[in-house]
Amino acid sequence: MAKNTRRPKWLQVLIDSFTFKSTGLSFIQKLKISLPAPILSVSQVIIHQVYIKYYTDVIGLNANLVGLVYVIYNIWNALNDPLIGALIDRQPYRPGRGKYVYLLHVTVPFMMLTTIAMAFTQPSWSQWAKFGVFTAELFFFDTAATAYGVAYGSYVQIAAPTKEERLDIGTIGNYLTYGMSFLATMIPTLLLFQGGNKSLFIPVLSVVVAVQTVVFILALRGLKDTPEMYATLKPAKRNNKETLRAAWVIIKSRPFLTSITYSIIAMGAISYYSAAFLYYMDAVIHAPGTTATLLNFITHFVALALMPLMNYAVKRWGTKTNIYIGMIPATIGYIGLTFAHTIPEVYLYYGLIVCCTIYFATATAPMNALIIDEDEWRTGIRKTGLYSGLFSIFTTSLGSIQMILYTSIMSATGYRGQVAVQSAQAVRGIRFATGVLPLISIWVGLLAMILYPFTRQKERDISAESRRMRTAPHDPVAVSENKG
Template identity: 25%
Template sequence: MNFGLTIPAQAGSFLLLYYVDDRKLNPAWAATTLTLFALYNAANNPLIGHLSDRTRSRWGRRVPYIRFAWLPGLVAFALLFMTPFNGVDSPVALLLYLVVVWGLWETFGTAVGTGYLALLPEMFRTYAERTAVAWRMNLVQTLGLLFGLALPPLLAGWVGWAGMGVLFAVLSGAALLFGLGALFERPDPAARPLGFLEALRATFSHRAFLTVVAAQTLRFFATGTLATGMGFFVRYSLGAEAGAVTTVLLAAAFVTAGAALWPWRALVAPRLGPRGTLMLAFGLSAVSLLPLALVQTVAGALVSTILFGAALAGMILMGDVILADVIDEDELRSGQRREGMYFGMSGFVTTLSGALTSQVFGAVTRASGYDPRLAAQPEGVADGFRFFMTVPPIAGALLAVLILAFYPLHGQRLRAVRQALADKRAQTGVDW
């Protein structure tokens, strides 16, 4: 299922390229719209997560959100790349189309994604189980990243943006349907579910969660910046044809990430644990992006993206695993399994990375003088997109390392939580 979730989520990174560079939407309008929708998506994540914690149905708590939301979500995704309007003749109509269809996609997509992610810590209990399934799950995810981030420019050149959207919607739907039957849920806890405000207070008072989600936000900011800016960087900073070259560069990053997942899982994660593994991955990602500030050739950029892919594997592997540890500690604190609220609140905060990416993009395009309506761009545009691809994501990665230094759930404390949880389940005889 991870393949089906990843493709549309990552292909959405090309909406700025499609609406601004292809459909000629005002860059400031586009950046503002995407920022507002990042805020909307941030708000509906915890709400849907909390609702899933409280849902009782014959399908369970999480599965209904996946079962009934995947189809309308993918229809909306395909429609995003099928607008009949352009920013020259109908700028307001183009903007309204983006707003309406994006809103539908965000709502249904959040329901599917939150329901699915909340099942990981519920289905798999130990660190060994979670890292093993995370390796396999994220190997599939990197294939989805390859499709969703590397192929859209190439496919758009072959079958158009609309054809790309339909093709990806069909592939995603097939993957979601294939995986739906393998999902399962454990018996519901007997404790009274927390109210929404009470659940918010309990979640935001959890220091381990706050540090993890802050670091994860910076991860998505770094990857979102690279995905959003790569086509512009190739076209205006390297002077190459954006479609095929962008595909090659992004594909190199995600193929490398997929290949590097097993070494991270087998060699690094058992020795460093979740926190240490993430800190190392963030540090290496910052180093890997430095060459983009200087390279003038596609070959030079390729080296940088391969190095980034190797570091990205560590971040991908540990993202959900470390949050599962946070949820385990919360069970000891609250007496309940609240995966939905935690993954929803994680989505609430990390989605803000999209707003940050959009605002940085808007600031860089304004400062550099980029205007999609011009036949030739000002000289500052090349340096502007080079800055966009290096300084913001490097700063974000280094800040994530600093934040993770304050993550409390590691070493002896983490071992104590795992033992206390095992003892509790052995005493009660309830595995939930």
């Protein structure tokens, strides 16, 4: 009598989750496409987390002026992001050079050079000299980073046309991203906390940026940019007036408005959790840098181990349901961190926040691409660059409001970066900014998610149509599937 070899359902779920099983691209193809993502992510970790503490605590730039730097940074984003996105849309594929991958190669050196240059501002300079140099360097970094982000996002969307493939690519890429980001966050915890050897900051940062550059130049070499990938795309051929008209139609649409609102209010708040952690552990908990580093490593290790299951849940139940589920542990984490006093308490509550941050990021990752797919379905024209620019103009320019609020609260409550012990009022300010402020934001942002129009079934319908539109006879994904 034959034995029943059918696997239990829970075991099959684990296998599917950790093998990133979905139709279309193979695991190796997904891996190759995911590798360039960390270039931008790690540089942004250094700039938006490491440098914030470095400039307040080592360079001595007032927290109010750090906030002002980001106000100007956001205004520049409001100007350059849609322009760069629309410009990339208009550029045709050029034989021998390509399009999106070529832009990735061109922009990486600018990002790397400006990332390391920010470390050489001198504490002896005047406040306004520090402010001016930091602002100028951010200007050059952001221009290159915007072009890189739009090009890479556009490339992923045509190379991986379905939500499921993009989720797998994002999850695989996140492992490398968080791994290298962790190396970057070790810099402030080990070197910038009280008692740390701040003189090692520049040498260590230089090594991190050098390793990052080498690894990802190699990653870009493996990325294919063939004419077949662009065969089914109808490039936008609009003048400036038509571009503005198309942009206004997009901005007024419900999918765009709800997605952007949630990104700004909710995701904008939780995206700065690592920067908040640095000040919280140093000034509130008074933890040694080694303790903060270990805590950060363990909580992220647990979250990353769970990421394939998060990925599976988003494929199965869609974005909205997973956001609803994550609200409960996130709320417990933020309330707990507001009142925590011991290291074990921080392990528990910060661990919940880290897991929920990654969970929310996984759940919302497909939203923007699905909106672009659905628009192409209706209009017949793919406006990736225009959409990406509009997404950036709002998320980057307004998403940093949370960081500006954080530094404003620190300044208003008396935080002084170069003193050994903060006042009781400053400690209360950091507790409020780390726990209560993001908690309010995720609950207010939930209103936008409730109004987000794409249900689980709608997401599946859009992915199916996107796959159909990308299956030209010479499309590499279609050919791969047909051969299989």
